[in-house]
Amino acid sequence: MSLDDKNTLAVEGGSPVRNTLLPYGHQCIDEDDIKAVVDVLRSDWLTTGPKVAEFEKRFAEMVGAKYAVAVNSGTAALHAAAFAAGIGPGDEVIATPMTFAASANCVLYCGGRPVFGDVEADTLLLDPSSVESKVSPKTKAIIAVDYAGQPCDYDALKKLSDEHGLILIADACHALGATYKNRKVGTLADMTVFSFHPVKHITTGEGGMVVTDNPDFAVRLCAFRNHGITADHRQREAEGSWFYEMAELGYNYRLPDINCALGLSQLKKLDKFVARRRQIAALYDSAFADMPALFSLAQRDDRKSSYHLYVVRLNLSKLNASRQQVFGALRAENIGVNVHYIPVYWHPYYNKLGYGKGLCPVAEKAYEEIVTLPLFPAMSDRDTGDVIKAVKKVLRVYAE
Known part of the structure; x- marks a missing residue:
């Protein structure tokens, strides 16, 4: 086989499918976004100003929640939610290992201990039956x-949380714009957390949000993002007062007006962004439907994903290559694949805390097989076609 043969993998000296790398995710910024930020830069407010409250109001309306509290990252949103839930030393919180570490780290920040429930094999969502088996008198x-x-199976999880007197927090950093049984994500749990990192559905550069219908949670969230202080400087200015009190130990997790202006502009395009993500996912679904060496994650009929990621699992019994080899071959074709995620408790820090392999066998097996393909709204049909072409090329060569 000659080196210029289109079937020769780039990793073996052939020509790549693309000449430039297609990342797995990327922000979509237009002139309206830029103007919104510039307008704030020319205003009297740069940090906590009127755009914060406007962004919170619009976001709450968008997801159907009563209260929204903006913070400066998805991680800060998780930390704030854990704090508002009253998690502290001696408390256990059941989480999934198939996530970014922040979803469990927020429990550690508050002095609690994460307990990992396993995932469903076909969706990789938190398995309610595994959660039920992990509930203890210490579970908060x-x-x-x-x-x-x-979205997860929120009816089952809410039933469990109600039966055991638990607080249900939805980490919906992947799911802005998704629905569960025709209900919007943001209305399904006691608190719901979102991220506005550049690869997410909308971006504020860095940023996050916690939404809730519980006024007590909202008050605690607002204070926590501002050092635990009960009134911010705008309230004091409006009242002609200098006095404030730090009632609890909080953090500086405020999201500036600059970022909120970008978020407001991006929010107007959310429906368009999610629709495009779904179009790309549908193209992938169709292209990979009959491939024995690969299968896409199952999608439940009562839910509508907003496709932050498009994750496939490799059927390694049908390949003469490892996941690492497939990953490297796709990268060589200039397809910016990734892996989401290493099980949280496999990380060295968690090993030091006494966690070890074997806790969640379904998640661990999945980790060895998963690959994330590029998916973001600015991808063209040609970009999507390049991904499909590269996947088929690599798996054809590596198939037994």
Whole structure:
């Protein structure tokens, strides 16, 4: 086989499918976004100003929640939610290992201990039956992650949390714009957390949000993002007062007006962004439907994913290559694949805390097989076609 043969993998000296790398995710910024930020830069407010409250109001309306509290990252949102839930030393919180570490780290920040429930094999969402088996007298809350953009089984998780007196926190950082039984993500748990990192559905550069219908949670969230202080400087200015009190130990997790202006502009395009993500996912679904060496994650009929990620699992029994080899071959074709995620408790820090392999066998097996393909709204049909072409090329060569 000659080196210029289109079937020769780039990793073996052939020509790549693309000449430039296609990342797995990327922000979509237009002139309206830029103007919104510039307008704030020319205003009297740069940090906590009127755009914060406007962004919170619009976001709450968008997801159907009563209260929204903006913070400076998705991680800060998780920390704030854990704090508002009253998690502290001696408390256990059931979380999923198939997530970014922040979903469990927020429990550690508050002095609690994460307990990991396993995932469903076909969706990689937190398995309610595994959660139920992990509930103990020390359990205070459940943190459910809407992995890749598909909502968890919130009816089952809410039933569990109600039966055991637990607080249900939805980590919906992957799922802005998704629905569960025709209900919007943001209305399904006691508190719901979102991220506005550049690869997410909308971006504020860095940023996050916690939404809730509980006024007590909202008050605690607002204070926590501002050092635990009960009134911010705008309230004091309006009242002509200098006095404030720090009632609890909080953090500086405020999101500046600059970022909120970008968020407001991006929010107007959310429906368009989610629709495009779904179009790309549908193209992938169709292209990979009959490939024995690969299968896409299952999508439940009662849910509509907003597709933050498009994750496939390799059927390694049908390949003469490892996941690492497939990953490297796709990268050589200039397809910016990734892996989401290493099980949280496999990380060295968690090993030091006494966690070890074998806790969640379904998640661990999945980790060895998963690959994330590029998916973001600015991808063209040609970009999507390049991904499909590269996947088929690599798996054809590596198939037994």
